[in-house]
Amino acid sequence: MDKVVVSIGGSILIxxxxxxxxxxxxxxxIEGLSEDVQMVIVCGGGRTARYYADTGRALxxxxxxxxxxxxxxxxxxxxxxxxxxxxxxxxxxxxxEDAARLSSPGRIVVMGGTVPGHTxxxxxxxxxxxxxxxxxxxxxxxxxxxxxxxxKNPCARRFECMTIEExxxxxxxxxxxxxCCVFDPLGVRIAREGRIDICMVDxxxxxxxxxxxxxxxxxxxxxxxx
Numbered sequence: 001m002d003k004v005v006v007s008i009g010g011s012i013l014i015x016x017x018x019x020x021x022x023x024x025x026x027x028x029x030i031e032g033l034s035e036d037v038q039m040v041i042v043c044g045g046g047r048t049a050r051y052y053a054d055t056g057r058a059l060x061x062x063x064x065x066x067x068x069x070x071x072x073x074x075x076x077x078x079x080x081x082x083x084x085x086x087x088x089x090x091x092x093x094x095x096x097e098d099a100a101r102l103s104s105p106g107r108i109v110v111m112g113g114t115v116p117g118h119t120x121x122x123x124x125x126x127x128x129x130x131x132x133x134x135x136x137x138x139x140x141x142x143x144x145x146x147x148x149x150x151x152k153n154p155c156a157r158r159f160e161c162m163t164i165e166e167x168x169x170x171x172x173x174x175x176x177x178x179x180c181c182v183f184d185p186l187g188v189r190i191a192r193e194g195r196i197d198i199c200m201v202d203x204x205x206x207x208x209x210x211x212x213x214x215x216x217x218x219x220x221x222x223x224x225x226x
């Protein structure tokens with residue numbers, strides 16, 4: 001049985017339009033795969049995290065304090081998805097080690113962020129390293145990895161397959177430019193060191209997300225770590 005970590009962006013879970021209907025469909029799809037794949041789900045904070053960060057910043061919050069607020073939003077989203085999966089815990093795992101320890105065949109573990117300074121991309125990779133996962137599926141609002149922001153440059157190159165080194169070049173270029181980075185640089189480093197593959201897919205396309213979780217061909221970007 002493959003072990004897979006799925007990183008679901010908060011903007012996928014809670015875009016603000018028909019959220020409950022989509023989350024029900026997502027949960028049903030995840031439950032349907034639980035006998036074939038051992039999964040840990042890491043939820044991002046999305047618009048909820050951004051709202052609290054913006055409001056906290058206006059109130060004079062430090063970067064550390066804003067990160068704490070953002071982590072709270074990720075855990076709230078994790079509980080919401082857990083509710084759709086049939087059991088909402090009072091708390092969700094707070095470390096990569098705890099998530100990996102709780103994971104077992106047939107049991108779906110859902111978590112959010114961990115500590116300030118670590119994005120949920122990086123957390124997903126840390127969980128994958130602890131779990132010995134074959135791949136991380138990154139479910140975002142973008143359907144693939146592009147050489148540049150496709151909204152700003154319609155001629156940006158779209159990657160169907162790339163190496164982890166090539167992803168690193170794109171990520172660090174975005175990171176230096178202070179743009180919304182396609183993947184966390186720390187996550188790229190962990191993937192390279194741990195030889196963990198990455199699938200970048202449109203998280204709202206459930207058939208595509210399902211294929212990525214099962215290790216089937218995808219229309220998004222497959223990042224080879226070996």
